[in-house]
Amino acid sequence: MKRALVSCAACVVIQLLASPVHAELVFFATGRFLSVKSHRLDGESLVLNLRGGGEMMCDRSIVVSIEPDEVPYPDPEPEAVNAGLNADGTFDASVRYAKLIDNVAAEQGVDARLVKAIIQVESAFQERARSRKGAMGLMQLMPETARQYAIADPYEPRSNIEAGIKHLKGLMKRLPNLSLALAAYNAGEAAVQRYRGMPPYAETRDYVTRILKLLVRPTS
Numbered sequence: 001m002k003r004a005l006v007s008c009a010a011c012v013v014i015q016l017l018a019s020p021v022h023a024e025l026v027f028f029a030t031g032r033f034l035s036v037k038s039h040r041l042d043g044e045s046l047v048l049n050l051r052g053g054g055e056m057m058c059d060r061s062i063v064v065s066i067e068p069d070e071v072p073y074p075d076p077e078p079e080a081v082n083a084g085l086n087a088d089g090t091f092d093a094s095v096r097y098a099k100l101i102d103n104v105a106a107e108q109g110v111d112a113r114l115v116k117a118i119i120q121v122e123s124a125f126q127e128r129a130r131s132r133k134g135a136m137g138l139m140q141l142m143p144e145t146a147r148q149y150a151i152a153d154p155y156e157p158r159s160n161i162e163a164g165i166k167h168l169k170g171l172m173k174r175l176p177n178l179s180l181a182l183a184a185y186n187a188g189e190a191a192v193q194r195y196r197g198m199p200p201y202a203e204t205r206d207y208v209t210r211i212l213k214l215l216v217r218p219t220s
Contacts, residue, residue, distance in 0.1 A: 023069040025130070029062050032124045035069050069130065097125060097138070100158060108165045110172075115139075115165055117214035118185070121207060127157050139164025182208045 026048060027033045037049040046063055048056045097119070105112035122140040123129035135142050137160035146154040149163035171181040171189060183199055184192045186207045191199040198205065 023128075025067050025069045027064045027067070029064055033126070033129065034124070035126055035128050039066060069128070097157065097161075101161060104158065104161050104165055108162075108169055110165050110169050113215060114178075114211075115161070115168070117211045118164070118168070118182075119161075120214060121210050127160070128155055136160070137164075139167075141167075179208050179212070182211055 023035050023037055024039060025033050025035055026039065026046075034048065039049065040047050041060070042057070044060055045057050046060045048058065050056060098116070101115050101119070102112045105115050119125055119138050122135075123138050125138065127138050129138070129140065130136050131140060133142070136146065136154040138157060139160055141151065141154050141160060141163055143154075145167055146163060149166060151159045151163050154160055154163075168181065168185055171184045172178065174189070175181045175184060175192065180192050180198065183204050187199045187201055187204040191201075191204075198208070
């Protein structure tokens with residue numbers, strides 16, 4: 001009996017060690033967010049412990065809230081996490097996802113620059129991003145959209161980008177212009193149809209404006 005209890009305890013320890021890591025979502029005043037391992041206060045600064053190792057310090061005033069990231073995931077390799085990391089917690093698409101986006105966008109006949117602009121605004125290129133409404137991954141797929149395109153793992157970059165581009169392409173075909181297609185991507189196609197145009201939501205209008213501004217920004 002004692003041996004059985006020891007074995008059981010050992011199993012529990014092994015399971016805990018093998019369990020996926022949980023993290024925290026840091027929401028910034030800019031509307032962006034970042035998944036980190038943990039945080040701590042250092043005077044008027046907030047020190048963020050990055051998932052791939054290392055720390056990033058920012059002023060406490062630019063952080064709106066910090067909430068548990070309840071989505072489990074294994075710790076990724078440090079090089080993959082930190083590649084292209086900017087001081088504000090965003091990632092440079094050209095470092096991590098440019099080739100993948102270019103390939104999938106070309107397959108679907110969608111402008112890759114548009115896809116990159118959407119990802120920048122949607123998730124700041126955080127593949128584990130999850131919104132308060134349940135949107136997931138780089139292109140922030142809602143659960144019903146992931147199911148529509150039979151996505152097994154909405155956080156897997158290629159699957160997420162493929163489904164997001166297909167969804168966007170469908171909206172662009174059904175709606176008369178890009179602005180309304182972007183509004184539908186953000187607020188839902190039903191909202192665009194209900195208002196027979198741009199929904200009167202400040203969040204949606206700001207979303208569309210930010211993406212269109214990124215599209216006209218000169219490239220280096």
